[in-house]
Amino acid sequence: MSNVLSTREQAAWSLSGDWLLVVVNLWKQFQPEYGRNTPFGSQENNATDLTWLERHRLQNVQYFILLSLLISFSVFYSMGGYFQYFYYIKRREQSEEWKCQPNKFLTKENERHEFIAGSVNMACGATVSGILACFILNGGYSTLYYSASERGWLYFVLSGPIYYLYIDGVSYYLHRTFHNPYLYKKIHKHHHRYHQPTAFSAVAMHPVEFFMYQAVMALPIFTVPIHAGVFLTVLMYFYYYGMIDHSGVKMDAIWPWQPPSTFHDNHHQYFHCNFGFNSLLFDWMFDTLRKEGRVYGEDIFGGRGRSIENDKEK
Template identity: 25%
Template sequence: MDIVLEVFDTVFFDRFWAAVYPASSLAAYKENPQHASTPTFSSMREMPTSIQPATKFFQLEPSRYAYLSEWPRDNIYRQGASLFLITWIFGLVLYFICSTLSYYLVFDHDTFTHPKYLKNQVRKEIRQTMQSMPFMSLCTAPLFLLEVRGFGKLYDEPSDAPFALYNILQFPLFICFTDFFIYCIHRCLHHPLFYKRLHKKHHKWIMPTPFASHAFHPLDGFSQSIPYHVFPFLFPLQKFAYVALFVFINIWTVLIHDGEYVANSYVINGAACHTMHHLYFNYNYGQFTTIWDRLGGSYRQPNEELFSRESKMSKDEWERQTLEMEKLQKEVEGDDDRDYGDESRRLQKKVL
């Protein structure tokens, strides 16, 4: 994240922090310009600075604003606040771009007529995400801060890897590590002690749209992201690989909620597997693969009907889904407090 922070500092935060918390000499000049010496660009450039490029691959020339704040770039409070804003704002931008593209280009809008599709569901999914994102970002920023402050095992050049092949192996290692621990955390969140307090907010969406991808209770969303942030403290990870994986994770989270069932893979936990999880609650907890669900006895193979558009949208398939879902929902949650809307209830009665 130090690379991301340097880019944002150069483009935005140097000017922002210079305005919010100006250097004392600049503040004194603004307060009493007649008795304070005028700060100049040349004099500020002569000030000692600890600004170092975050990577050897490129260097962004700091503007004069980099020297005009009482909080220099390496100030821990400035870094923490900046990382919080980056995580929050960049997370929302990525969420809306990916979810919107998936919603209009991939997601089957006939899902709106499914008996278990909620009234105004997309609006509710977006609202839940908007409410949760700042709190998830607040929890995440301290972990990014530790990485930026050098406590992780992030490295810059490929030659800094433990061995040459590690530059390739880091990717499957990251996937395997995070997939296992997310499986464990996700399964724990289905324990009655946590489900109704935390995870139920995400299971509100029986037939999710791409906008449900980040619609969590903030502690639920953060807890499932912990393995991503713990990995670089335990294992070496190249800096650009870390940024790429961070973006990939967010895109993948959208993909498994898009309702497009490409293939019934034996290994990959795709949208079909995750649809089984939303419909039937206690199956398919994995994030990327089905391995841990198979070993843990929680795997449920997606219905073959899901892989044909005609059959996945048929009334017979919806009837089977609804009958089993309602039975399991009663066992897991008790009374169903979801609002399916009058039209959806009419369609549900027609199907049943």
């Protein structure tokens, strides 16, 4: 399992391009005046002389988007390719040793589908992230702050776990909502065609669902004061674990709050249970953890399965 762990350094970069905010953060640290002297921020310039991009703090946005696309795809393909080559190709015949669902693999059609769907969402997400990073770097409004002492060290320390719980909680509710019979059949089923997910499945979903999750994660940087380092650390962890828990490779929990990779793999295998992503907390609170002795299936909604006795009666 050491080969899996060694990918953590690669995965520390966000999948959808939010890693670009790292650049914004560092630049703001060393160039705090940047953005105040841009054409938009200058009081000496007449707004009518500015281009549309300058008026909206998006000058040079094309370079941000291009860089975001380049790095995001490099990381997505390299990490997904790592799992694909070292496990699904080289060790395919030994899947009992490493696979969450031994001897079960996606069809070639679904492998192509997840790769294409994931790539399309990656392109869209990286583009939006590049635009946001450009906007913030050029002095656009956000609630990110850059000095840990600005709002006090207690606020700085507590904001990390609070932001983590916010994302985990809202993602749980959003994910569970997509398991409503109507939304599941119209939207979320696109993601559940991958009964044996791989790392490429992490962002292979309906675009509406993809952008809902992206919006949940990005909302705090425009609504609640949050240190850029805290925001990025939590966000990168979520992206990192998103690929790990879709990889199909058995991996024990590293941190006390983190479930093993089989937790989410079971979600794809049994459908309507284990709705959480990065912890067991909300599934435990709302009794939606998969249980032995219960029957689960794509047509058994609600998150609690069905008793074996009731299933036999049917």
